[in-house]
Amino acid sequence: MRTQRVRDVVHNLVEFDAGPFEQTCWKVLNTKPMQRLRRVKQLGFSEFVYPGASHTRLAHSIGVFNTARQLCNVVERRLGRDKYNPDKARLAMAAALVHDVGHGPFSHAFEDALKRLKIAKRHELRTMQILQEPDVVEAFGEFPDLPKRIGELIEAPYPKDIYASLVSSQFDADRLDYMRRDRMMSGTQQSGIDYEWLLKNLHVRNVPVSLDGEEIGRGEALVIDEKSIPAAEGYIFSLLYLYINVYFHKTTRGLEKLFSALIELIATRVRDGHLAKVGLPASHPLVRFLKDPEAVGPFLELDDTVILGSLSMLSASEDASIAELAGRIRDRKVYMCVDVTRRMEAKLGLPKPGAADAQDLDQRSRSVERGVAQVAELAKERGLLKPNDSGLPGALEDSAPRSPYKRFDDASKPFSPIYVIGADGELHDLADMSAAVNSLPAYKAYRLYARSESDRDAILNLIEEVAK
Amino acid sequence: MSQGTAKDVAAVVRAAGELVGRTRLQKTVALLELARVGYGFSFNYYKFGPYSEDLVESADRAVALGYVSEEERRAAWGGRYSIFKASHAEPTGSVARDTLIRIAKEADAVALELAVTAAFLADEGAKDPWSEVESRKPDKRGSLRKAKELYREFLKVEGLPQPLPTIV
Numbered sequence: 001m002r003t004q005r006v007r008d009v010v011h012n013l014v015e016f017d018a019g020p021f022e023q024t025c026w027k028v029l030n031t032k033p034m035q036r037l038r039r040v041k042q043l044g045f046s047e048f049v050y051p052g053a054s055h056t057r058l059a060h061s062i063g064v065f066n067t068a069r070q071l072c073n074v075v076e077r078r079l080g081r082d083k084y085n086p087d088k089a090r091l092a093m094a095a096a097l098v099h100d101v102g103h104g105p106f107s108h109a110f111e112d113a114l115k116r117l118k119i120a121k122r123h124e125l126r127t128m129q130i131l132q133e134p135d136v137v138e139a140f141g142e143f144p145d146l147p148k149r150i151g152e153l154i155e156a157p158y159p160k161d162i163y164a165s166l167v168s169s170q171f172d173a174d175r176l177d178y179m180r181r182d183r184m185m186s187g188t189q190q191s192g193i194d195y196e197w198l199l200k201n202l203h204v205r206n207v208p209v210s211l212d213g214e215e216i217g218r219g220e221a222l223v224i225d226e227k228s229i230p231a232a233e234g235y236i237f238s239l240l241y242l243y244i245n246v247y248f249h250k251t252t253r254g255l256e257k258l259f260s261a262l263i264e265l266i267a268t269r270v271r272d273g274h275l276a277k278v279g280l281p282a283s284h285p286l287v288r289f290l291k292d293p294e295a296v297g298p299f300l301e302l303d304d305t306v307i308l309g310s311l312s313m314l315s316a317s318e319d320a321s322i323a324e325l326a327g328r329i330r331d332r333k334v335y336m337c338v339d340v341t342r343r344m345e346a347k348l349g350l351p352k353p354g355a356a357d358a359q360d361l362d363q364r365s366r367s368v369e370r371g372v373a374q375v376a377e378l379a380k381e382r383g384l385l386k387p388n389d390s391g392l393p394g395a396l397e398d399s400a401p402r403s404p405y406k407r408f409d410d411a412s413k414p415f416s417p418i419y420v421i422g423a424d425g426e427l428h429d430l431a432d433m434s435a436a437v438n439s440l441p442a443y444k445a446y447r448l449y450a451r452s453e454s455d456r457d458a459i460l461n462l463i464e465e466v467a468k
Numbered sequence: 469m470s471q472g473t474a475k476d477v478a479a480v481v482r483a484a485g486e487l488v489g490r491t492r493l494q495k496t497v498a499l500l501e502l503a504r505v506g507y508g509f510s511f512n513y514y515k516f517g518p519y520s521e522d523l524v525e526s527a528d529r530a531v532a533l534g535y536v537s538e539e540e541r542r543a544a545w546g547g548r549y550s551i552f553k554a555s556h557a558e559p560t561g562s563v564a565r566d567t568l569i570r571i572a573k574e575a576d577a578v579a580l581e582l583a584v585t586a587a588f589l590a591d592e593g594a595k596d597p598w599s600e601v602e603s604r605k606p607d608k609r610g611s612l613r614k615a616k617e618l619y620r621e622f623l624k625v626e627g628l629p630q631p632l633p634t635i636v
Contacts, residue, residue, distance in 0.1 A: 115512055122513055157515045157605055211516070212489025212577045213541060213549030217607055366532070373529035377474055399525055429546070444528075 006062055009055075010181050014066045020142050021090050025065065025097055027139040029058075032300065033101050033130045037061055039303035043182060044106040045255040046246060048332055050186040053246070057100045057107075063177035068096035070199060071166045071173055071222070078204045079162075088163035090143070095150045096166070096173045102126030104299065105307045109256035113263035119293040124154045129296045162204050162220035170418045171202065171222045179238060188245045191238035194231040201228035205427060207419055223419040223427060232418055233436050239404040243443045248400045254334035254449050257396040259307075262314070262325040265391050266290065269319060279317030279326075280310060321392040335396055335449035338459045344371040347467040365441075372446045374466045379448060384458060395459060396449040403442035405431065470522035471508030472497075477526045478535035479507075482554040483566050484573045489549050493527060494519055495584040496572040499622065502587050504630040505565040513592075517585030527552070564627035571621050578608055582615035583622065590633035597635055 004016040004026045016022040016029075028034060037057040046053040072093060076084040102123045104110040114120035121129075128151035130136065140146050159165035166173055176195065183191045202222045209217040224232050246252075269278050270290045280287050285301035292298055314326030328334065348367040379385055379397065387393045406416040418430040431438045450456035480487070480497060487493050498518035500506035509526070511518040531538045531552075539551045559566050572580055582601055589597040598616070602609055616636045623632055 115510070118510075120512060155604060157607070160607070208545060208547060210543070210547035210549070211581065212491050213543040213547050214577050215543070215545050215547060216578055369532040370534070373474060373532040376525075376529060377533070380471075380473060401525060401528065429548075 008059065008063060008066070009184060010063050010177065011066045014062055021093075024140060024142055024146075025094060027141075028094070028097060028136065029062070031133075031135045031139050033133055033136060034058065034061070034098065036300060036303055037100060037103070039305045040100075040103055040105060040107065041304050042178065043186070043246070043252075044109060044304070045252045045259070046182075046186060046249065048255055049249050049251050050188070050246065053182070053186045055181060055185045057103055060177060060181055061097055061100055063181055064099060064173045065093060065097040067173035067177045068093045068166050071171075071176075071202075072163070074199055074202050074222070075162050075166070075204060078202075085161075085163065088161060091146065091149050091153060092163040092166045092173075094140075094143070094146050095153050098127065098131065098150060099154065099167065099174060101130050105302050105304045106256070106259055109259045110263060112256075113260040113267070114293065116260070116264055117267050119267070119290075121294065124151075126296075126299065127151070127154055130300070133296065133300075158209050158217070159219050159221070162222070165219065165221045169221050170416070171198070175239075179235075179242060182242060182246055183238075186246050188241070190241040190245060193235050193238050194228075197231045198224070198228055198235065201225050201231070203421060205419065205421070207417075207427060221419065223421060224430075225421045226423065226433075229420060229430070229434055232420070232430055233434050236405045236418075236430075236437055236440065240440065240443055243400075243402050243404065248398075248402070248443070248445050250337045250339065250398075250445075250447060251332075251334055253398045253400065253445075253447065254337055254396070255329060255332070257398055257449060258325055258329050258334065261387075261393055261396065262322065262329065265319075265322055265325065266314075268391065269322070274319070277318040278322060279313050279315075279319070284310065286310065319390075321390045324392065335451050336453075336456050338448045338450060338456060338463070340375050340446045340448055340459075340463060341368070341372050341444065343463050344368045344375070344467060347371070347463075369444075371463075371466050372444075375448075375462055376446060378462055378466070379459075382462075384448070384455075384462075392451070394451050394455040398445065398447040398449065400445040401442055402444075405437055405440060470510045470520065470526075472520075472522060472526055473507070474526045474529035474533055474535060476507035476509075477523065477530040478554065479558075479560045480569060481530070481536045481552045482556065482558040483560045483569045484554075485557040486551055486553045487573055488551050489577060490524075490527075491516055492572065492577060492580060493552060494523060495580050496569055497523055498588060499568055499572055499584050500565060502584070502591055503564070503568060503622075503625075503628045503632050505562055505568065505628060511588065513585075513588065517581055518588040562627075564625055567625045568622060571618070571625070575618050576611070576614055578611040579614040579618045582608060582611055583619040586615065586619065586635055587622075587633050590635050597633075 001018045001023050003018050006014045008014050016026040040057045042055050042057050042060045043053045072089040131147035153164050159168050201224055205223045206218050207221045208215045209219050267290045285306050289298040289302055311326045311330040315323050317323040345368050348371050349364045384395045385397050419427040420430050420433050422428045448459045497509055498511050509520045509523045511520045530536050537553045542548050586597040586601045589600050594600050619636050
């Protein structure tokens with residue numbers, strides 16, 4: 001047993017010490033399912049926009065492990081050694097290390113396609129399945145109960161104790177790593193967070209969990225004190241700017257939509273018995289996976305390189321639609337983007353000189369939202385988004401509403417607020433203590449991507465019609 | 469992409485008059501889809517059970533278009549939630565659908581979540597959906613009896629094109 005060291009762009013030196021637990025983590029890191037993450041990029045198609053953003057989910061996983069370890073140190077400092085639970089801390093660190101092992105190629109774009117095909121297996125369930133793989137079970141050797149416990153922790157509706165919240169909450173290790181790593185590797189100069197200051201000012205508190213306004217339980221979470229409100233504001237705004245600049249960049253999203261359409265088309269052809277026209281052999285990992293999406297073996301053969309490597313074969317497919325989509329992705333020929341929100345802002349969102357309500361920002365914002373909503377509904381009603389007879393869509397839709405801070409209950413995730421210990425010693429929602437966060441609107445991009453000039457004209461006409 | 473639209477969300481809210489909470493809206497529409505009296509919204513399993521991103525977007529659009537309103541409320545203990553309201557109550561045109569919406573509107577939030585989650589898991593092929601719900605949501609075990617009672621109410625609704633999974 002000896003200490004293992006990894007140089008990391010975000011954390012510098014990440015060590016796996018000579019003790020049994022961290023040596024076990026090192027072994028897990030070296031299993032086939034974890035090494036597969038070396039071939040799954042953290043940001044998928046962002047590399048087509050930010051050439052430096054080619055970092056992998058393996059590097060991110062190591063970063064999340066290290067961040068979880070640092071957060072465990074925070075918890076130990078706050079709880080004191082007597083109350084600190086090393087066993088649960090080990091569980092959190094191990095879960096942090098393997099949390100992404102269930103990601104497919106081009107992660108979210110692939111999942112979107114599988115959801116539409118109704119063959120999606122939830123990321124968490126896939127993770128649990130992979131954790132039962134023989135080499136993973138063997139790697140966990142000295143800690144044989146960890147795979148099952150990690151599965152339970154990931155699957156839990158909300159974190160019950162502070163260790164679990166290190167893996168799933170507003171200040172979880174995942175986000176604290178990806179925000180820093182994605183910023184650094186993309187090269188965007190915004191979105192820096194005051195990491196060290198946040199860590200120094202985190203506290204452990206018991207917080208409520210709610211469902212439609214009813215308190216349905218309690219959990220433990222990391223909360224901040226008043227000194228770190230500016231850092232928390234920066235954290236929230238940094239996330240917003242990552243959405244705008246990186247995650248929802250129009251070209252990245254356009255490529256993701258093409259990729260989802262391509263996977264759906266291939267799956268449909270395979271399902272309908274037209275594999276010969278697809279352009280891939282029956283032994284290709286994608287074909288094997290689509291024929292048996294529940295099985296873990298074919299899934300683990302899939303990664304970004306397998307997909308990218310198949311694009312040339314697919315672009316020579318007998319099926320013209322598959323050939324076009326594959327060629328477009330390979331050559332970065334994205335459908336033409338019509339940013340409906342931007343166009344509607346230009347038409348309805350700017351103050352009109354002389355108008356009585358010229359300065360009424362709220363009213364103008366509502367007009368823009370209404371206009372965008374009308375376009376979205378009409379695009380659906382008029383069949384703009386329906387594929388043609390060959391399965392090729394004339395227009396692709398990208399709707400990306402994301403709120404960097406949710407004040408409302410969110411029907412998908414509990415545990416959304418950041419709590420602040422106020423001067424009265426009580427916990428308060430950050431939005432109640434920060435005017436900046438309170439006034440922060442959700443990021444809502446709505447775009448339509450057109451295959452041809454005529455498709456683009458149809459979209460532009462629709463916008464004109466609505467904005468009249 | 470789901471087939472459901474903002475108008476469909478408005479129809480559900482109008483049938484209810486008002487619906488308290490985004491999760492309740494999700495579970496109500498998921499129930500309609502399970503009973504095949506829905507609007508074509510597509511659901512996947514998340515932390516609180518069946519969840520549709522498309523429904524969230526359509527609900528936001530229904531608010532933006534003025535079909536329904538969404539009011540933010542704060543509970544006595546500090547938690548925030550929203551209420552979807554219609555300017556007027558109006559049946560959807562299907563008595564069975566309206567009855568399901570009415571029962572869901574009045575139901576206990578946790579019982580509704582568990583009941584619809586169990587039906588969703590059964591629809592996806594789970595052999596013992598209640599045990600699965602219990603293992604996935606052990607902290608809500610205490611509400612299982614109430615959830616089963618609620619589900620019996622749903623099963624009593626007549627005129628559904630396809631019966632709900634018989635799991636109680």
